[in-house]
Amino acid sequence: MEEISHVLWAHRTMVKSSNGDTPFSLTYVTEAVILSGESELLEERREQAAITEAKSKRQMEKYYNAKVRNTSFKPGDLVYRNNEASRAEDTGKLGPKWEGPYEVTEALGKGSYRLKDRNGKELPRTWNVSNLKKCYVHKM
Structure with missing residues (x-):
């Protein structure tokens, strides 16, 4: 039971590969400590994370769609x-x-x-x- 708080803290502060930020920093704008002057940057950081996530999804889609073969047949084939x-x-x-x-x-x-x-x-x-x-x- 003593380890749960440490594990949760590690999960919240670990950098995610999809957007390059931690869940904590996306929620609170900074790493682990919120300063009062940075709360207005919250929306900007979230928008930047959404752009990065969309870019990552496009790259994944491009990778998987490269393997798809478009095949069609005509009458008589x-x-x-x-x-x-x-x-x-x-x-x-x-x-x-x-x-x-x-x-x-x-x-x-x-x-x-x-x-x-x-x-x-x-x-x-x-x-x-x-x-x-x-x-x-x-x-x-």
Whole structure:
């Protein structure tokens, strides 16, 4: 119990990487002691912290969005569909992960597509782009 106050004090006075300030300094404008003349700087420090936080979030968003591939298909494109998403059969861990090829018959927007198989039979539901990948080898 004697350690709790020390731990809380350490947490409040530790510099956070997202904005470069301590929670204590953001709340009270100064480090651990408030001087009466610095209370008007409180709003300015909070605005600066908000700007720094927004910049940090933009950098994180840019990092994660760099990994996203924008994929779209046109009617007539050949695609494979994810075997796990279709749940057609459980092939086990060594089975194929993709099945097909299928032909895109219609692009419905927002990444959803209608497909048909090699025999020309329309598949009963729509498929999301995250469960499809381009087929370059097979011809129908």
